[in-house]
Amino acid sequence: MQAFDMIKIERNNKKSGVLTIFLLLIIALLTGSIKLSHAEKKDSKSVGIRTIVIDPGHGGHDQGAGGSGGSLEKDISLNFARILAKELKPDYEVVFTRNGDYQVTLTRRASVANHHRADMFISIHTGGGSRYQMDFWSIFYYQKTDQRNGGMRPEAVGPDNIQDNNQVNIQDNVEDLRLNWDHVQVRYQKKSRALAGCMKTQLAGNPEIREVTVSAAALRVLEGLDMPAIVIETGYLTNPKTEKRLNDISFLTDVAKSVKKGVDVYLTR
Numbered sequence: 001m002q003a004f005d006m007i008k009i010e011r012n013n014k015k016s017g018v019l020t021i022f023l024l025l026i027i028a029l030l031t032g033s034i035k036l037s038h039a040e041k042k043d044s045k046s047v048g049i050r051t052i053v054i055d056p057g058h059g060g061h062d063q064g065a066g067g068s069g070g071s072l073e074k075d076i077s078l079n080f081a082r083i084l085a086k087e088l089k090p091d092y093e094v095v096f097t098r099n100g101d102y103q104v105t106l107t108r109r110a111s112v113a114n115h116h117r118a119d120m121f122i123s124i125h126t127g128g129g130s131r132y133q134m135d136f137w138s139i140f141y142y143q144k145t146d147q148r149n150g151g152m153r154p155e156a157v158g159p160d161n162i163q164d165n166n167q168v169n170i171q172d173n174v175e176d177l178r179l180n181w182d183h184v185q186v187r188y189q190k191k192s193r194a195l196a197g198c199m200k201t202q203l204a205g206n207p208e209i210r211e212v213t214v215s216a217a218a219l220r221v222l223e224g225l226d227m228p229a230i231v232i233e234t235g236y237l238t239n240p241k242t243e244k245r246l247n248d249i250s251f252l253t254d255v256a257k258s259v260k261k262g263v264d265v266y267l268t269r
């Protein structure tokens with residue numbers, strides 16, 4: 001190899017060395033910027049973008065209550081959840097526990113909310129059963145009772161709650177975990193009651209809603225939630241007048257705006 005070629009190789013080596021450093025710099029910058037965007041995301045959450053979990057009741061084989069016009073609670077709750085999400089999304093991060101027609105266990109619903117470290121959990125249901133003349137909306141927050149479901153309206157418990165009770169009978173070993181979960185929502189009882197109060201004030205302002213009640217109940221869907229949490233029962237689907245309203249998009253949009261206002265008021269108290 002001639003001296004000239006040696007110099008050429010040396011130059012080439014220098015060139016590739018510079019190129020390597022340049023590439024490393026780009027990689028470092030890219031990695032840095034990715035890290036930065038993560039940090040920005042975290043910051044934006046901490047400076048005020050709150051996460052609201054919407055939990056459409058039932059789903060799949062678990063249809064919930066049924067109206068005489070053929071409406072099913074699982075469909076009404078999902079439809080309303082989507083309308084509510086549209087109202088909330090400009091100001092909040094919205095997470096669904098289900099966004100389709102499939103079954104989700106109560107434990108899974110709570111896990112989704114806890115995993116997202118949500119600021120609020122809103123479960124959507126309708127009333128049902130044989131009470132076709134009932135005409136009021138209900139808001140529930142969690143209160144532990146010694147006798148589970150004692151003194152509650154059975155329809156407020158819901159088929160999905162009953163299903164989970166059966167699971168617990170089969171799996172006694174999860175009882176300890178469940179007892180721990182009980183304590184989680186107990187800690188939020190005051191906050192959840194305040195949230196229910198804010199929601200009642202807003203919903204009661206709707207002229208199409210005759211009455212709104214707030215009740216404490218040992219609802220399984222709420223007990224493991226590590227955040228303020230409520231169940232909204234959007235009237236009795238078994239009441240034909242209510243069923244008609246619950247299929248009216250403009251009515252549901254009005255109600256969703258009221259629920260959004262309830263969320264806003266609670267979070268800015």
Ligand SMILES: [Zn+2]
Pocket residue numbers: 057058064065073125126158159
């Ligand atoms: Zn239900």
